[in-house]
Structures are given as C-alpha cells and as structure tokens.
Amino acid sequence: MWEYTDKVKDHFLNPRNVGVIEDADGVGEVGSIACGDALTFYFKLDDAGRIKDAKFQTFGCASAIASSSALTEMVIGKTLDEAARITNDDIARYLGGLPKEKMHCSVMGREALEKAIACHRGEAARVVEGEIVCECFGVTDREIDRVVRENQLKTIEDVTDYIKAGGGCGKCHERIQEIIGQVIGGKRLEPVKPKVLTNLQKIRLIEESIEREINPTLKKDAGHLELVDVDGSRVIVRMKGTCSTCARSHVTLKHYVESRLRELVAPELVVEEVQ
Amino acid sequence: MQVTYLDNNATTRVDPQVLEAMLPYFSDYYGNPSSMHAFGGGVAARIQHAREQVARLIGAAPDEIIFTSCGTESDGTAIRAAIESYPNRRHIVTSRVEHPAIKNLFEALAKKGYRTTFVPVDREGRLDLDVLYDSLTEDTAVVSLMWANNETGVIFPIEEISRQVRERGIVFHTDAVQTAGKIPLDVARTGVDMLSISGHKLHAPKGIGVLYLRKGTRFAPFMIGGHQEKGRRGGTENTAAIVGLGKAAELAKQHLDAGDYRCVAELRDRLEGELIRRIPNTLVNGDRGNRLPNTTSLAFEYVEGESILLMLNEHGICASSGSACTSGSLEPSHVLRAMGVPFTAAHGSIRFSLSRYTTGAEIDLVIEKLPPIISRLRAMSPFWKSDRLEAVS
Numbered sequence: 226m227w228e229y230t231d232k233v234k235d236h237f238l239n240p241r242n243v244g245v246i247e248d249a250d251g252v253g254e255v256g257s258i259a260c261g262d263a264l265t266f267y268f269k270l271d272d273a274g275r276i277k278d279a280k281f282q283t284f285g286c287a288s289a290i291a292s293s294s295a296l297t298e299m300v301i302g303k304t305l306d307e308a309a310r311i312t313n314d315d316i317a318r319y320l321g322g323l324p325k326e327k328m329h330c331s332v333m334g335r336e337a338l339e340k341a342i343a344c345h346r347g348e349a350a351r352v353v354e355g356e357i358v359c360e361c362f363g364v365t366d367r368e369i370d371r372v373v374r375e376n377q378l379k380t381i382e383d384v385t386d387y388i389k390a391g392g393g394c395g396k397c398h399e400r401i402q403e404i405i406g407q408v409i410g411g412k413r414l415e416p417v418k419p420k421v422l423t424n425l426q427k428i429r430l431i432e433e434s435i436e437r438e439i440n441p442t443l444k445k446d447a448g449h450l451e452l453v454d455v456d457g458s459r460v461i462v463r464m465k466g467t468c469s470t471c472a473r474s475h476v477t478l479k480h481y482v483e484s485r486l487r488e489l490v491a492p493e494l495v496v497e498e499v500q
Numbered sequence: 501m502q503v504t505y506l507d508n509n510a511t512t513r514v515d516p517q518v519l520e521a522m523l524p525y526f527s528d529y530y531g532n533p534s535s536m537h538a539f540g541g542g543v544a545a546r547i548q549h550a551r552e553q554v555a556r557l558i559g560a561a562p563d564e565i566i567f568t569s570c571g572t573e574s575d576g577t578a579i580r581a582a583i584e585s586y587p588n589r590r591h592i593v594t595s596r597v598e599h600p601a602i603k604n605l606f607e608a609l610a611k612k613g614y615r616t617t618f619v620p621v622d623r624e625g626r627l628d629l630d631v632l633y634d635s636l637t638e639d640t641a642v643v644s645l646m647w648a649n650n651e652t653g654v655i656f657p658i659e660e661i662s663r664q665v666r667e668r669g670i671v672f673h674t675d676a677v678q679t680a681g682k683i684p685l686d687v688a689r690t691g692v693d694m695l696s697i698s699g700h701k702l703h704a705p706k707g708i709g710v711l712y713l714r715k716g717t718r719f720a721p722f723m724i725g726g727h728q729e730k731g732r733r734g735g736t737e738n739t740a741a742i743v744g745l746g747k748a749a750e751l752a753k754q755h756l757d758a759g760d761y762r763c764v765a766e767l768r769d770r771l772e773g774e775l776i777r778r779i780p781n782t783l784v785n786g787d788r789g790n791r792l793p794n795t796t797s798l799a800f801e802y803v804e805g806e807s808i809l810l811m812l813n814e815h816g817i818c819a820s821s822g823s824a825c826t827s828g829s830l831e832p833s834h835v836l837r838a839m840g841v842p843f844t845a846a847h848g849s850i851r852f853s854l855s856r857y858t859t860g861a862e863i864d865l866v867i868e869k870l871p872p873i874i875s876r877l878r879a880m881s882p883f884w885k886s887d888r889l890e891a892v893s
Contacts, residue, residue, distance in 0.1 A: 227806075237810065243880050258883055259843040261804065261832065265882040282882035284847075286806035290880065393831060421613065 229287060230321035236291035241298055244280040253340030255333055260362055260389065262289040262330065266337035268300060268308075268345075276300050276308060281337075288320075288327040295319045296334040305342050311335065312375060313387070328387045332372060358400050361393025366404055373408045380405070427490060428455045434489040435462075439482055448474075450482065458493040460486060463500070474498075501816040504862045508701075509650050509678055509795060509853035510820055514744070515703040521747040522705070525740035533737050534728065543739050550746025554710055557749040558676075558695065559686035566711045566729045567742050571677040571698030572601040574711040575644070577722040577733070578694040579605055582642035582671040583614070585718035589641035591615045595627060595656075596838035598646055602675055603834070606644075615639070624787040625654035625839050633664060642671045647679040647695075651822055651835040651851055652786030653795025655679070659690045666691060671717065677701055681752035682761060682792050693717045699741065703855075704748035708741035755856055764854050765793035767863050771852060772796045774867045779874050783845055785822075785836060794854040797822065797836075799845035802884045803877040808850055811873040817866055822849035844883070 229237070246267035256263030262285030271277040279297040283290050295316055300308045313331040317323045323331060355367035372378065372388045381401050385392040391401050422430065432452055440449045448466040455461070462482070464474050475498070483496040505513070531540035533547055551562045568574045579602070583592065594606050596618045610616040617635040620628050627645070636643070643665045648655045658674050665672040673694040679685060681702030687695060694717065699708035713719055713732065725734020755761070775798060776782045785797035800808065805821030812819055822833030831837070832846040841849070852866070878884040 237807070238814065240880065254882070258802070258847065261843075261847050263882055282880060284802065284881040284883050285804050287810050289804075290807060421611065 227287070227324050227327070229291075229324070232295075232319075232321040233288055233291040233323065236294040236320065237287040240290055240294040242278075242280045242294065242301075243282065245282065246278060246280050249280075249341075251341035251345030253337040253342075253344060255336045255340060256285070258284060261285065262333060264289065264293050264333050264337045266293070266296065266334075266341050268341055270305075270345075275302060275304050277302075285330065285333075286327070288323050288330040289333065291320055292316050292323070292330040292334040293337075296338060300338065305345065308338060309342055311338060313372075314376060325383075325386050328376075329389050332388050358404070359390035359393065359397045362389040364388055364390035366400070369401060369404050370408060373405055378405065379409070422491060424455075430490045431455060431460055431486060431494075434486060438489065439485055442481070443477070453499055458491070458495055460494050460496045461499055462496060464498060504815070504817045504865055506852040506854060506858065506862070506866065507818045507820050508855040508858075509653075509851065511700045511706065512703045512855055513857065514700075514705050515748060515751055517751060518704055518744045518747045522740040522744040525743050529739075533739060534726065547737055547739060547742050550742045550749075553746035553753075554697070554749040557685070557753045558680065558697075558712060559688045560712050561715065563730075564687075564712055564715055566713055566732050567737060567745075568709040568711050568733055569707055569738070570709040571599075571675070571696050571701075572709075573722070574696035574698070574709045575599075575601040575673075575675055576605055577711055578673040578696060578713075579609075579642060579644060580722050581718070581720045582673065582694075583609070584720040585671070586641040589639050591617070591635075591637060591639040592641055593617045593619065593632065593635055593643040595619045595621065595645055597621055597625065597649055597651075597835040598644070599650055599675060599677065602644055602646070619645075621654075621838055623840050625649060625652045625785070625835070626787055626790075627656050627661075629657075629661070632661065636665065636668050636670060640668075640670045642673060644673040644675065647674045647676040647685075648682070648792045648795075649786070649835060650678045651833060652797045652839075653678070653792035653853075654786040655683070655790050655792065658692065662691045666693070678792060678795075681749070681756070682794055684756050687712055687714070699745040699748065702748050702752050704745040705741050708738055708745045710745070760856055761793045764856060764858065767858055767860065768794060768796055768852070768854050770860075771854075771863045771866060772798065775870060778867070778871045783841075785839065785841055785845075785849055794858075795851065796853075797849055797851045799836075799841060800848040800850065800874050801845050802881050803848045803874060805848055805850055807877050808848065808870075808873060811877070812866075812869065815865070815869045817869065820851050820853075822846060822851065 246269050249267040250270045251268050253266045265282045267280045268276045269278040279300050281293040281297055283293040299311060299319055313335040316331040316334045355365040358364055358366045358369055368388060369384055369390050376387055378384055378387060381391050381398050384390050384401050391398055435452055443449050446467055451463045451465055453461045453463050478496055478498055486494045486496060529543050531543045533540055533544035551565045554565050555562045592606060592609060592614050594602055606616050619632045645656055645661060647658050662672045671693045674692050675696045676685060677696055677698040680697045693714045695712040697710040700706040719732060721732050723734045728734055728737055779800060781801040783799040785799055809819060809821050822836045836846040836849055
C-alpha cells in the first residue's frame with residue numbers, strides 16, 4: 226500500500242479540471258499506454274495572456290491523476306512565463322510530497338505543461354533531442370541529464386523513480402551512471418562489473434577497485450589497505466598507515482570497504498583483516 | 501467499514517476452528533516435541549496427527565510430509581535438493597509465469613551458471629508442452645511447474661507433465677501453493693516427486709508450509725540442524741502452526757469432499773459474468789475452461805489497476821492488480837506479459853480471489869460498485885474512445 230498524503234488522495238478521489246478544451250490555446254501529450262501512464266494537458270488563455278482554464282485527461286495511478294489535477298490548479302491565473310517556471314518538484318510539494326517511486330508522475334506533469342506551452346508558441350513540438358538511452362521507456366540522455374540536475378539525483382534508482390529510465394531491462398544502467406557522473410562533475414566512473422566472474426577476473430577486479438576506489442578515500446585519512454589473498458568469497462586484507470592503529474578501522478572495514486567491494490565486484494564478498 | 505475480502509490468493513483468514521486448535525499449543529502444551537518427557541512427547545504425537553491430516557488432503561503418506569516455514573522455503577528446498585542430488589546436471593526448467601519464489605530462484609541459479617529454460621505460455625496462459633518436452637535432456641536436473649497460477653488461476657496439466665518428465669528420469673517439483681485446498685489433489689496418482697504448500701493460503705496461519713517429498717526421491721536438506729522432520733529440515737517445530745495447518749487441511753478436505761468449491765465457482769462466475777455484462781471492453785485473462793474455482797483475472801481496458809484498487813478500497817473491497825504501479829515496479833505483471841496480454845489491458849487487470857467465506861452479498865457489492873468506478877476512470881483516460889489509441893502489445 227502506498228503512503229499517499231491526504232492531498233494526493235483528495236486530488237485522486239476528487240480530481241479538479243478533468244476534461245478536454247476543444248479550442249485550447251495549447252495542448253501537451255506525454256506518456257503512452259505501454260508505459261503505464263499518460264497525460265494530455267490543455268490550457269486556454271484570457272485576453273491578458275493569463276491561463277484562464279486548464280484541463281487534463283490522465284491514464285495512470287492515483288499519483289498520476291493527482292499530479293495532473295494539481296498541475297491544472299497551479300497554472301490557472303498564471304502567465305505562460307510564470308507557468309513555465311513550474312518544476313516537477315513544485316508539483317510534488319503542492320501535493321504535500323509523493324512517494325519516491327512515484328516522482329515520475331510529477332515529471333510527467335511538468336513535461337506535459339512544457340509541451341503545451343511549446344505548442345502554443347508554435348515551437349515545433351519539442352524534438353526529441355539527444356540520444357535514446359532507455360529503450361524500454363524511450364528516455365533520452367538530455368532528459369536524464371535534466372532530471373538529474375534539477376532534482377540533485379545521485380543513483381540509477383533515483384533516475385528510475387523520477388523518469389522511469391532504467392526501470393525495464395536494465396541494459397542502460399551503465400549509461401545512466403555515466404550521465405549522473407558527468408552531472409555531479411568530474412566524478413570518476415565506476416569500473417564496469419562483468420556478469421559472471423572467473424576467479425582471475427574477480428581477483429583483478431578486487432585489486433582494481435581497491436586501487437582506484439577504496440585507497441584514494443582511505444588516503445584522505447592517511448591510511449590504505451593491501452590485498453593479501455582472495456579465498457572464494459573471502460577477501461583478506463591488511464590495514465596500513467593510520468588505519469593499522471585506528472580503533473575504528475574495523476568499522477571502516479565492514480561498513481566502507483566491504484560494502485564498496487560488494488557493490489563493485491560481487492555481493493557475496495566478505496572482507497577479513499590480518500595483522 | 502465492512503471489509504469485503506476478495507484477495508484470498510494473497511492470503512486467507514485463519515478458520516476459527518484452526519485458531520481454536522492452535523491456542524493450547526501457545527499456553528498449555530508448550531513442550532518441545534523432541535524432549536524425552538511425556539509433556540514434550542504429547543506435542544510430538546499431535547504433530548504426527550497434523551502430518552497425517554495434511555497427508556490425507558493430498559493423498560500422500562505421512563512420512564512424505566515435511567513441515568517448513570512457508571511456500572518459498574518449500575520451493576527453495578525442493579529445487580536446491582534436486583540440483584544438489586544431481587550435481588553433474590546443469591539444466592533446470594520452469595515456466596515464464598511462476599511465482600517469484602521459483603522465478604527469482606531460477607534467475608539466481610542462471611547467474612550461477614545453470615542453463616535455464618523458461619517455458620512460454622499461450623494467450624490463454626496454457627503451457628507450451630512441446631517446448632517443455634523438447635527442452636529435456638540428460639543434463640536436466642529438475643523441472644518445476646506451478647500447479648495453478650496465482651494471478652489467473654489457470655491450471656497446468658500436472659499429471660501428464662509429471663509422467664513425461666519422470667519417464668525421462670528427471671525430478672519433478674510442483675508449486676501447489678494456490679492449488680491445495682481449492683481443488684482435489686492426489687500426489688499418489690499424479691506422481692510428482694515434490695510439491696509445495698503454504699498454510700496461509702488455506703485458512704491456516706502465516707509462517708507454516710509443507711514440502712511433500714515422494715518416498716525414494718533423492719534429497720538434501722536446506723535447513724541443516726537437528727533431527728527434526730527426520731533430519732530433512734532442522735529447527736524446532738513451529739508446533740502451534742503445525743497443529744493449525746493440520747486442522748486447516750482436515751477442514752479443506754471436508755469442504756472439498758462436500759463439493760463446496762463448486763459453490764465458490766458459482767459465485768466467481770456470477771461476479772465475472774455480471775462485470776463483463778455491465779462493463780464494456782472487459783476481458784478475462786486466462787483459460788476460462790481450466791481454472792481454479794475461486795480466481796478471476798479481469799482486464800478493464802484503458803484504465804490503470806492501482807486507481808481501480810484504491811477506489812474499490814474506498815468501499816472496503818480488497819482485490820489485487822497485475823498493474824505495474826501497485827508493485828512499485830514499472831512493468832506490468834510478468835504473468836500477463838508472458839501471456840501476451842496487450843498493455844492496454846495488462847495495466848488495468850484486477851484479480852478477484854474468493855474463499856469459502858465469500859458471500860453472495862459481497863459479490864453483489866462488487867457488481868454494484870465497480871462499474872461506476874471504471875466509467876469514472878475511463879472518462880478521465882485520454883485513451884478511452886480516442887483516436888490516439890492503437891492496441892499496443
């Protein structure tokens with residue numbers, strides 16, 4: 226059961242402004258039935274160029290319907306320039322927040338609004354710029370870049386929650402990680418993890434991960450570690466520098482080194498220390 | 501608000517007689533069945549009785565019943581036992597529509613290097629038997645197929661498959677979690693090697709399961725420990741739950757013998773028939789001629805399942821959905837997708853699963869409340885009666 230706020234429930238059970246505006250000044254369509262949600266958003270301007278009416282039709286879950294309903298309430302009375310400044314986060318906040326897995330519903334709202342404004346301004350329907358990264362949900366690198374920037378996203382899971390990319394077959398995870406890395410700025414890309422590792426590959430990958438990922442971090446505290454042996458899933462290491470005398474080194478070992486190696490190499494790894 | 505519970509494939513209420521049978525094993529009879537004293541020994545005798553009750557439900561011998569903690573443990577134990585017993589065989593077979601307890605285990609084994617065949621199903625959810633039989637080789641360690649599907653209720657021809665698989669000297673396991681207690685089962689006649697049952701699907705509590713293990717089948721325990729369950733599953737017995745499951749099995753057998761499942765099927769058919777009649781563009785997912793009596797999976801085209809469920813929830817009606825949004829994943833049910841149900845329908849699929857407690861009044865409530873919900877959501881949907889729509893599959 227999702228934890229929806231009372232405001233989400235209210236907008237879902239009593240949606241505002243459902244329908245079609247036949248002589249709309251702008252229409253934006255996003256999503257598809259295959260993706261599981263879709264929204265068509267309409268607005269009508271008054272003589273002063275303010276949005277006097279907005280309507281929507283949505284196929285989707287409660288949060289998709291609520292986000293669409295909220296969007297129509299938010300834009301009425303605004304000029305197009307004002308409306309264009311509405312972000313997906315504004316929509317989510319208007320509703321008192323959305324479950325993380327449902328943030329893509331707010332992004333859908335923002336996208337429909339943008340398309341409708343572009344449609345009114347006669348800008349060619351926003352050409353899909355950039356390259357498709359996620360084939361399952363048809364998401365481009367530009368779109369991912371933007372959602373990562375605007376919402377300070379840090380993980381592939383975040384990106385999936387916000388824009389669905391990566392939520393299907395998973396083939397594009399590496400590319401999404403790369404985009405996140407570029408946005409965060411200069412962050413080194415993580416070594417790519419091959420699927421089934423031979424012993425030799427595993428040892429090499431452990432070595433590489435310690436060299437490139439773990440030791441640079443430990444060196445900030447003037448410590449480092451040395452790989453002694455790999456026996457099945459046991460990774461035996463020796464702590465050096467300040468680590469060797471630090472009382473908290475066991476915590477570092479389990480919480481940082483082991484979890485990092487599990488992430489980068491194989492989930493079954495156990496790190497053990499020898500003196 | 502009165503709860504109308506039509507989600508019995510998710511879990512069932514504990515039968516009051518089951519609860520009553522269990523209670524003394526929390527308070528008065530707390531002895532350890534392994535103890536030498538009579539106080540523990542009495543509990544051991546009661547467990548043996550429960551074993552007989554379960555054995556009778558499925559036509560097994562009491563020694564062939566191993567109590568576990570749940571259906572997932574039974575499934576995992578069965579598959580791991582089979583591959584451990586035949587370490588040189590590196591091929592395993594299942595279907596594309598299994599419960600995650602099997603599906604995810606097979607995917608994990610595939611990553612460990614097992615060659616894995618996921619047998620497809622047709623549009624009605626029927627297994628492609630040619631693909632199944634063609635896949636079997638001397639390298640095949642185990643075939644595991646559910647007896648009936650949890651989402652659609654479609655029943656696989658387990659008796660025929662079991663014979664074919666075992667003739668080739670391959671271990672056959674069936675996940676009967678949704679089947680036990682709903683239709684008569686007879687392992688002696690069907691000839692399966694291993695079969696999984698979960699207590700809470702047949703009015704016993706959660707936290708108790710059964711693995712049926714045909715006498716003579718090679719086995720290796722998953723839970724290694726004490727001598728409980730003849731060394732086949734270590735760990736002190738969950739005595740109260742075992743007693744409860746025994747009682748639940750006895751009651752299930754009585755209801756099956758009395759033909760009560762036919763009444764359940766009548767209610768289900770009324771629900772299904774009326775909803776199809778009152779709501780246009782409603783499809784049944786799965787082979788209607790060959791289903792569990794209590795299950796219907798209905799696809800309401802052009803609307804989304806989570807929205808339907810939440811609106812039903814406003815009336816206290818509990819059901820479940822094959823849509824993506826309810827599970828937190830973005831893809832609709834793997835079962836419906838494997839059947840080739842188009843996206844237009846898969847996202848709007850709702851499963852109603854009845855039990856012997858379901859009343860005609862509850863069915864009437866759904867028949868009354870659901871049509872306006874669907875109309876309301878369709879009026880909101882950009883796809884309903886729109887030229888934007890193309891069947892997307």
